[in-house]
Amino acid sequence: MAHTRRPIERPLSPHLGIYRMTLTMMMSIVHRITGGALFFGTLLMAWWLLAAAAGPTAYAKVQAFMGSIIGLLILFGYTWALIHHMLGGVRHLIWDTGRGFGPAEREWLTLATLIGSIGLTLLIWIVGFIFMGGAR
Template identity: 75%
Template sequence: MADTSATRLKPRPLSPHLQIYKPILTMMMSIVHRITGGALYFGTLLVAWWLIAAASGPSAYTAFETFIGSIVGRLILFGYTWALIHHMLGGIRHLVWDLGYGFEPTEREVLTVATLIGSIGLTIALWAVGYIALGGGR
């Protein structure tokens, strides 16, 4: 048998972790991008529920409308809208990087902040336009 005691005495290399790295904005946005991807997965269940309710008849659709029209439903829908837009803008940011642009530290920060501000601004604008198009708070 081989003597493994020598390998046990050597310290094993440790992988860097969040305790070693200083969190930067692009790192945090990468984490948020993954979270929004997961949120979109569950938000798609809402889309499926909407389509199934529409195909199932008036009573099923009324149940869906009642939920989505409630405060909780609207908050979930607002969050789903933000996650969708944020994830899309993050994908565009990654496309820019794939094309070989935006790798300088200041460029990375500008793209990251633009993604965050753009997603919030576009979400609010989309909801405002939708609210006005539907005739306000009826």
């Protein structure tokens, strides 16, 4: 006769359904997503550098792509991901010092990260368009 094993009694983790999604939780997820997006954006930067080293024809092809609507949207998203990830890192640095863990402080830092990343991205692109003469 087969001997049946009794299951081990282990504590169960609370199901995610009981948690209310907060802005801090959402920005933690977005921070991870932007980290992954930066990997692919860095591949675009490497493509641009390789094309610049390869010669004028290759560089012109990359510039044509980057200057298209799709290219500009990708570059805008890359800029936002870079700024957002950086500000998220600053928020984590503040937390590493033991500050900003109160509920109001956490929400303020998270909101500052979100608003700051959007604002700085727009500022960088506006200044870039002004000084670089707009889209070519």
